Amino acid sequence: MVSPGIIADADSKSLSLLVPFLLFLLITATSVTGDSLDSDSQVLLSFKSHLESWNPTEPGMYNEWETGKQEVCQWPGITCTPEGSRVTGINLRDSTISGPLFSNFSSLTQLTFLDLSSNTIGGSIPDDLSRCHNLKHLNLSHNIIGGELSLSSGGLSNLEVLDLSVNKISGDVRSTFPTLCNSLVVANLSTNNFSGRIDDIFNECRYLKHVDLRYNRFSGEIWAGFRRLVQFSVSGNRLSRNISASMFRGNCNLQVLDLSGNEFVGEFPGQVSNCQNLNVLDLWGNKFTGNIPGEIGSISSLRGLHLGNNMFSRDIPETLLNLSNLVYLDLSRNNFGGELQEIFGRFTQVKYLVLYGNSYVGGIYSSNILTLPNLSRLDLSYNNFSGRLPPQVSQSLTFLILAFNNFSGDIPYEYGNMRGLQGLDLSSNRLTGSIPASFGKLRSLLWLMLANNSLSGEIPREIGNCSSLLWLNVANNQLSGRFHPELTNMGSNPTPTFEVNRRKRDYIVAGSGECLVMKRWIPAEFPPFIFGLESLAKRSCRSLWEHVRKGKCIFPVCPPGSVVGPLDISGYLQLSGNKLSGEVPASISQMKKLSMLHLGFNEFEGKLPVEIGELPLVFLNLTRNKFSGQIPQEIGNIYNLQNLDLSYNNFSGNFPTSLNELNEMSKFNISYNPLIYGVIPSRGQLATFGKESFLGNPLLQFPSFFIQSGNNNNTSSGEGDNNGREEEEDDEAAIDMLAFCWSTVLFYVVALIGILVLVYLDCPWCRPWLGLVDAFMASLKRMLFSNRYSSVIKEKT
Structure with a gap:
């Protein structure tokens, strides 16, 4: 017989074992309940509420997430396991999301893919993301995320792709990357504010293939192990010192090596030839000296060689002629001087040849550079070439850029025979004579830049046949004659040219020189492009160049009567600083893509046609002409007009109060039109401009604050x-x-x-x-x- 004490002891022991077991079952049951499709849907609905609270007016595709509407795995932007049991992916790319990041993604325990790129997400990256243990693909690029990178807890050991590019993240990354390197293949941290050293942060990343650290503030030495990658880009940082030959010893898998825009010095090692798979070698914008390594000529796969803006010797190795696949050759801004090297005329395989800013004085003919059979783009700007323009040039040219030299004489009519020409820049030379009428045959021409010369005669009517010509700049010449109505046909249909550019599949479509060209071809005062100009650096020039060249819409254009307009291509017509006369034709209303019209400093006269109000202008400058009659009320319909200058003319009649509706206007000048009368509104946009916008108009009646301004005798200290x-x-x-x-x-x-x-x-x-x-x-x-x-x-x- 067992004593009660023994039974009590047994029950006590059993109970002590049962309690942890029950707790285990309870915890397990809770965990299973929390790791289900239902729990995932609740997390997503919580995520939706977070998004809606920060984006009340412009909901994205997440607005359709509803439990009663359809299955969770059918919600827009959501992917699940093949059997549909768990959520594995969220893709809300370009979904007009703003506000901070959601801080409970770790509750989606099977999440492997998260893409929230191309939004306006701010704040910093929450620690919660470090607890997404199964995450393999994380893309938060093209947002406004700031703070420091804090993915350092080791929880992202399965991460294969990390893209944080184009944000505002700062700080050092040395404490982060050893913990992320277990499975990482792609690391894109470009266009942020990261700083510190990078010489050893990727040593333990065994599977790493693509590293993009461009446009940050990294300093110190370069990471010596980059040769085992496929792509390594560190452009636009503050890296310095030499590139050692030992960095290329052994097996090299590189296809793209971009070291441009840093402070590297010394001679560049010829051992780079060990990288026989290299497609692009970009050394632009450093302080490399000595000879260009002849060993580069053995890299048969090389298609882009960017050596500009350095201090290389002017001797071009003959071995480079062996690069049969070379498409882009940039040797700009090395200050070579003297005659153009003869070897350039033998690069018959090259399509893009960029030699601007080298102080060349001659050799255009002797080098045979102008007859290269495959040449598509030739940039010889910012040199010291003189004499007459060469009449015979390659018929394959798409862009011919000879600006900022000392060429003189006439423009050859033969240039009108280059039927595929899209850009001709002869500006800032000493050219005389007239604009050839043969230019009317250039139906693919997008840019015609002839400013700052001494050209005379009329603008040929035939220019109106240039159906792709969106950008014409002939400012500051001695042109005379009328504004022929036929000219208003120019740029009427650029679509065929844009389609040609879109179909091209050039492996290398852009390189150095885009910034120089864009800043010269886009006037600084042109409002639609101001944002682009302010941010133009090497990081954005290439993409902006390609967008414009292919006709992609990047700037808002407002049709008359519209406050908010669609994105469209913005053209301009720059005729200022000449001796043009006569009236502006009413057919100017046909130029529906014209956003900038600069007719200032000429001798135009007569009434301004009311049809000008039908243009989607943001810039209109008519200063210092002889325009007369009343200012058209219709200008007040151009709601996106930002810059209006009608000063120093003979306008008369009642001042059009419709101009007060131009709420986007930031610059306005109607000074010295003494026959204008009427009342300047005391409220609205016009009231925001000072007296300098209305000088020399004695018949105008001004608001009281104009009269009182300057008469206030304030005795406060510091205002004397x-x-x-x-x-x-x-x-x-x-x-x-x-x-x-x-x-x-x-x-x-x-x-x-x-x-x-x-x-x-x-x-x-x-x-x-x-x-x-x-x-x-x-x-x-x-x-x-x-x-x-x-x-x-x-x-x-």
């Missing part, structure tokens, strides 16, 4: 100098106005005397003119006493 400057400005304005007023008085007096004389002579047909006498006197009184200068003028006189 400002008051002094305001008084000086008032003095200068008063003197200008006084001179104008007395000249106007003299005109009225002479006119009055003339009328009285005719009346005294009893001229019957003159008597009706007596009615004008009263009008003269009224205008004179209004001019002298109803504007902000009247009191100042009285005081000065």
Whole structure:
């Protein structure tokens, strides 16, 4: 018989074992319940609520996530396991998402793919992402994420692709990458604010193939193990010191090596020839010296060789001629000087040859460079070439850039025979004569840049046949004649040219030189391009160049009457600084892609056609011409107009208050059109401009704050100098106005005397003119006493 004590002891032991077992079952049951499709759907609905709270007006595809509407695995952007039991992927790329990152992705325990790129997600990366243990693909690129990288807990040991490019993440990455290297194949950290050293951070990444660290602030030495990668790009950092020959010893798998835009020095090692799979070698923008390694000529796969903006010797190795697949050769800005090297005329395989900024003085003919059979783009700008332009050039050319040299004489008519030409830049030379009418045959021409020469004669009517010509700049020449109506046909149908460019599958379509060309071909004051110009660096020039060349829409263009417009190609017409005359044709309304019209500093006259209000302009400059008549009310319909300059003309009539509807306008000038009268609104866009926008218009009535400005005697400390400057400005304005007023008085007096004389002579047909006498006197009184200068003028006189 077992004693009760023994039973009690047994029960106690059994109970002590049972409690942990029950707890285990409870925990296990909870875990199973939490790791199901239902639990995944609840996490996604929580994610949806997070997104909706930060994006209340523009919901993305996640707006369709509803439990009763369809199965979770059918929700837009969601992928599941093959049997549909768990969520494995989220793809909300380009879904207008803003706000911080969701901080509970780790609850999706089978998540392997997460792409939230091309949104405006901000904040920093939460620690929760480090607990997504099964995550293999993480793409947060093209957002505005900041803070420091904090994926360092070791939880992302299965990560294969990491793309954080184009964000604002900062700090050192040395504490992060050893913990991510277990399975990593792709690491893209480009275009951020990362700093620190990179010389040893990838040593343990055994499977790593693609590393992109461009456009950060990394410094120090380069990582010596890059040869085992397929692609290694560190362009636009602060890396320095020499590139050692030992870095290329042994097996080299590189296909792309981009070291451009750093501070590397010394001679570049010829051992790079061990990388026999290399397609692109980009050394542009460093401080390399010595000879160009002849061993490069043995890399038969090489298609792009970028050696520009260094200090290499001018001797070009003959072995480079063996590069039968070479498409792009850039040796710009090495200050070679002297005659163009003869060897360039033997690169018959090259399509893009970039030699700008080398101080060459001759050798164009002797080198035979202009007759290379496959040449598509030739850039010889910013040199010292002189003499006449060469008439015979390769008919295969698509872009011919000879700007900023000392060429003189006529433009050869033969250039009109290059039927595939898309860009011709002859600006800033010493060219004379007329623009060849043969240019009218260039139906593929997109850019014609002839500014800053001494060209004369008319702009040929035949230019109107250039159906692709969106960008014409002939500013600052001596051109004369009329604005022929036929010219308004230019740029009417560029689509065929863009289609040709889109179909091309060149392995290398861009390289160095894009920034220089874009900044020269896009006027700095052209509003649609200002954003692009501000951010133009090597990082963006290539992509921007390709977008424009292929006609992709990158800038907003507003049709008349529209506040928000679609993205479209923006053209311009730059005719300023010439001697052009006559009227602007009404057919200008046909130029539907024209966003910039600069006719300033010419001799245009007559009325401005009302049809100009049908253009999607953002820039209109007519300053210093002889335009007359009333300013068209229709200009007020161009709601996206940002820059309007009508100053120094002979406009008259009532001031169009419709201009007050131009809410996007940031620059406005109507000064010195003395026959304009009316009232400047005291509210709205026009009221935001200062007195300098209205000078020399005595018949205009200004708001009270214009009259009172500068007359405020503020006695506060520190404002004495400002008051002094305001008084000086008032003095200068008063003197200008006084001179104008007395000249106007003299005109009225002479006119009055003339009328009285005719009346005294009893001229019957003159008597009706007596009615004008009263009008003269009224205008004179209004001019002298109803504007902000009247009191100042009285005081000065």
